[in-house]
Amino acid sequence: VTYDNINIEVSDWDANNEGALTISGGWDSCSDASASGRTVLDGLGGWSILEVNSPAETSLVTLRNLELTGALWGLRVYDDSEVQLESTHFRLNESALVARGGAQVTLDAATLLSDNGSSMTDGAGVNCAGAGTKVTLAGVVSGNDEADDGGGVYARDGCVVRLEAGARIENNRAGRGGGIALSGAASLEGGGAGEVETVISGNTAADVGGGIWMSGAGPLSL
Secondary structure, three states: OEEEOOOEEEEOOOHHHHOOEEEEOOOOOOOOOOOOOOEEEEOOOOOEEEEEEOOOOOOOEEEEOEEEEOOOEEEEEEOOOEEEEEOOEEEOOOEEEEEEOOOEEEEOOOOEEEOOOOOOOOOOOEEEEOOOOEEEEOOEEEOOEOOOEOOOEEEEOOOEEEEOOOOEEEOOEEEEOOOEEEEOOOEEEEOEEOOEEOEEEOOEEEEEOOOEEEEOOOOEEO
């Protein structure tokens, strides 16, 4: 099922009072007994498809079995909101995922960010900023193309990006930091171990940092 011209805002969601919120795709109808595949949410060139903005609340929003495509931003998460992505794909957005202001976003192993990008924004795959903001990635960021910084992942101003075991940052392109770009006290951590490792491979940059480019005081711990 595909839904066009989608713009959904989840504001002031308090899981302590309202319970957790799950938006789940893959259902053919209301009577379908089980989910399969993904439901497509097409922004048709609009600003954002989904936005979670819950200042002073505990959001606990899960997005499952969705494909977010065709917008300036696929998903924006702000203000201490917590979002979990499960088997969700992002493609053909200018930036797939934007996290700000203490947001906590987790991407599971079946989540994919691919073929996003433009000449106007940093971070075609992931764009995160701000102290207390954290993106935990176990999925795949592949084939994203950014003219400036961070083809796959762009982090600045204290944002923490954690790569879980099995995460793959592959075949992304940018001016600086084809795979990952860090600036302004942003940090990268994690890495995996043994047979299940983090892979940063095949990324390219027109200027510097095909795999990883760092500028500023942020630590790198893999």
